[in-house]
Amino acid sequence: MTFTDDLKKENEDIFQMIFDHPFVQGIGKGELPKEAVEHYIKADFEFLNAFIQVYSLALSKSVNREDMAYFHEQIQFTLYDEVKPHLNFSEYIGVRFEDLQGHPLPPSGDHYIKHMLYHANMGTLAETLGALLPCPWTYLEIGQKLINKYQPTKEHPFYKWMHFYAESGKETEEMRKRLDVLAANSPVDEQNRIKDAFRKSCQLELAFWEMSLTCETWSGELAVIK
Template identity: 55%
Template structure:
């Protein structure tokens, strides 16, 4: 069993929880509250910006040009391809994509980004990949699960979203990251692999909580702008 296979077994309960989350099943049923969709897109736009930053950190930790080029290409995938599922959600919600950009991250998404950036800056390249991997991996499996469970046709409101994450290009991102993580694990010590496993498991659970954050339209308890001063 490869290292990435061991990680998938360890996180199986989390993956199953994600498949059954009401936001995810709402995508399959074509029935989601507009407010939840909008909240998700606002947060995910900024989350993906952070994902791009972390790919940049991966380039800085890479010793060979093959790795540098791979992470560089993934930046392009996030910038130019992942806008398509966002646009599908915006169409269903009846809002433009542009007006949902530039908002502060809700608490859970903020925590997720902080977790990934901390691992990326302080950990090994293996830990960095492990922290990133749950995002494409869970989305790939969500796409396959929803396709199998709900068999959406082209008139399904979230057909483009589901199809995007079930496609070969999305699968290739997960497959390649797994290969690179498994290659790293071949020479890594047990302590290093345990650190990578912890980073992976935290990201898996934060993926689940990201869906919950969107579904519950989670906000900060008080305004991030603070109280306006009454002093002249």
């Protein structure tokens, strides 16, 4: 059993809670409140901007060209390919994607990116990957499980979204392999920090879905849905 196999086993409870979340199940059913989808897109656009920054910091920690090329490719994937599921959601709510960019992050999203940036700035490359991995891994499983459960046709409003993530296994597998190699050569205290970073990212993934469904805002502010 690999290090990332252990991570998955230790966090299966959170993975299941994410899949069972009403927002995620709403994707499968093809029925979601439009204001919740809008809140999600606004937050996820800024979240992915931060994800790119974390990849850039990981690239700066790389010591060989293979790792540099990998993180460069992941930056390109996040910049250009992950626009596709956002466009699918934007079509569903009938709002231009460009109008959903540049909005402040709600508390849970803000917490999540600062958690990742902390490990990217203060921790090792392995810790950084530990903080990053739950995002692509949980989305891969969401896409695959939703397709298996709901068997969506091309007429399903979120058909493109589900298939995009269900077919992202290559990206997740590559990140897992890199983390397995790094963790195998890490002392126990570093492995524990990786595990802590991974679990907190899983918990923050769950919080992100809840934040979107409830249209979470900062205390003292009102949600403004255009």
